[in-house]
Amino acid sequence: MEKISETYEDGAEAALDASRVAQSVAHQLRRTHGQLVGRFLLYFSKVNLRPIEFGALALIAENPGRKQSQIAAALGIQRANFVALMNDLENRCLTERRSVPNDRRSHALYLTPTGESLLAEARRAEADFEADCLERLGGTRARDQFLVLLRRLFG
Amino acid sequence: MEKISETYEDGAEAALDASRVAQSVAHQLRRTHGQLVGRFLLYFSKVNLRPIEFGALALIAENPGRKQSQIAAALGIQRANFVALMNDLENRCLTERRSVPNDRRSHALYLTPTGESLLAEARRAEADFEADCLERLGGTRARDQFLVLLRRLFG
DNA sequence: TATTGTTATACTCTATAACTATA
DNA sequence: TATAGTTATAGAGTATAACAATA
Numbered sequence: 001m002e003k004i005s006e007t008y009e010d011g012a013e014a015a016l017d018a019s020r021v022a023q024s025v026a027h028q029l030r031r032t033h034g035q036l037v038g039r040f041l042l043y044f045s046k047v048n049l050r051p052i053e054f055g056a057l058a059l060i061a062e063n064p065g066r067k068q069s070q071i072a073a074a075l076g077i078q079r080a081n082f083v084a085l086m087n088d089l090e091n092r093c094l095t096e097r098r099s100v101p102n103d104r105r106s107h108a109l110y111l112t113p114t115g116e117s118l119l120a121e122a123r124r125a126e127a128d129f130e131a132d133c134l135e136r137l138g139g140t141r142a143r144d145q146f147l148v149l150l151r152r153l154f155g
Numbered sequence: 156m157e158k159i160s161e162t163y164e165d166g167a168e169a170a171l172d173a174s175r176v177a178q179s180v181a182h183q184l185r186r187t188h189g190q191l192v193g194r195f196l197l198y199f200s201k202v203n204l205r206p207i208e209f210g211a212l213a214l215i216a217e218n219p220g221r222k223q224s225q226i227a228a229a230l231g232i233q234r235a236n237f238v239a240l241m242n243d244l245e246n247r248c249l250t251e252r253r254s255v256p257n258d259r260r261s262h263a264l265y266l267t268p269t270g271e272s273l274l275a276e277a278r279r280a281e282a283d284f285e286a287d288c289l290e291r292l293g294g295t296r297a298r299d300q301f302l303v304l305l306r307r308l309f310g
Numbered sequence: 311t312a313t314t315g316t317t318a319t320a321c322t323c324t325a326t327a328a329c330t331a332t333a
Numbered sequence: 334t335a336t337a338g339t340t341a342t343a344g345a346g347t348a349t350a351a352c353a354a355t356a
Binding site: 031040073137143150 | 171172173175176177178179180181182183184185186187188189190191192195206207210213214217218221225226228229231281284285288291292293297298300301302304305306307308309310
């Protein structure tokens, strides 16, 4: 039987034991992911880009002319969900969809000059953000090891 | 100028270069998190528990009699969002809210016998899931290192 | 028949503000 | 005044099914 009134009633609360859940990969990854998204948004608030938007711009910049479905797949999202994202980026004049010769189903994706310059600014935010991660992780060796482990878990 | 028709039209598509985004901590963590949640749901489909539900049951089991806000804080979610979760667990007869002497605002949380036995089954699913992660990560040393790095990034 | 982009839909997760009853 | 639980709401993120145009 728990003696609630004796144990928890007076101001000095006993520390909550979260040791077991804290050793769970799933639990820790969930918590850290949430933290990191929030931190990302702080660093990227100036350029007003969400993680997935930055990913899309960066991928299109490095792979101009690709189809929507290709970029979506590389980002790991459904092509259906990529449509609204592209509409938004296009409305902000950051990207454009060009028609593809010999395949009138596809749209080839490109950055606009505005998109290029916003991406340049975003890359500076990314550098700051990644530097923050680097410092928290404890150096480049730890960071590289972390990326290796993430990819192992992903595959 | 990109030569789309020459580059991408014939069946053999050039591999998409995602090397730069793949080196981003934020991007890799996002992708891996998504993968892992899906994998978790597969392992936990038999007990029909989502990650956060399993976390709640485990925390309550190890800290019986705690207030909702304490468990919610330990899980890293808002107490407002914890209400529906507790309602659901209670409707499934897994947990119960007892009144607390000397503080009629609070609810003390406990597992029911049904909750205890489901948790026992869930712990077996968790063991399988964590064993899967362990294997992917490459052993206990890698897994422990991974947890250390996740916590460093979280703090 | 298969693929591309698209629409619609639904469900989860999270964040915030405000209410109530208590302290 | 502050706290615990609650309600309501809104915004992301993701998954699925279905459709039209095109291959």
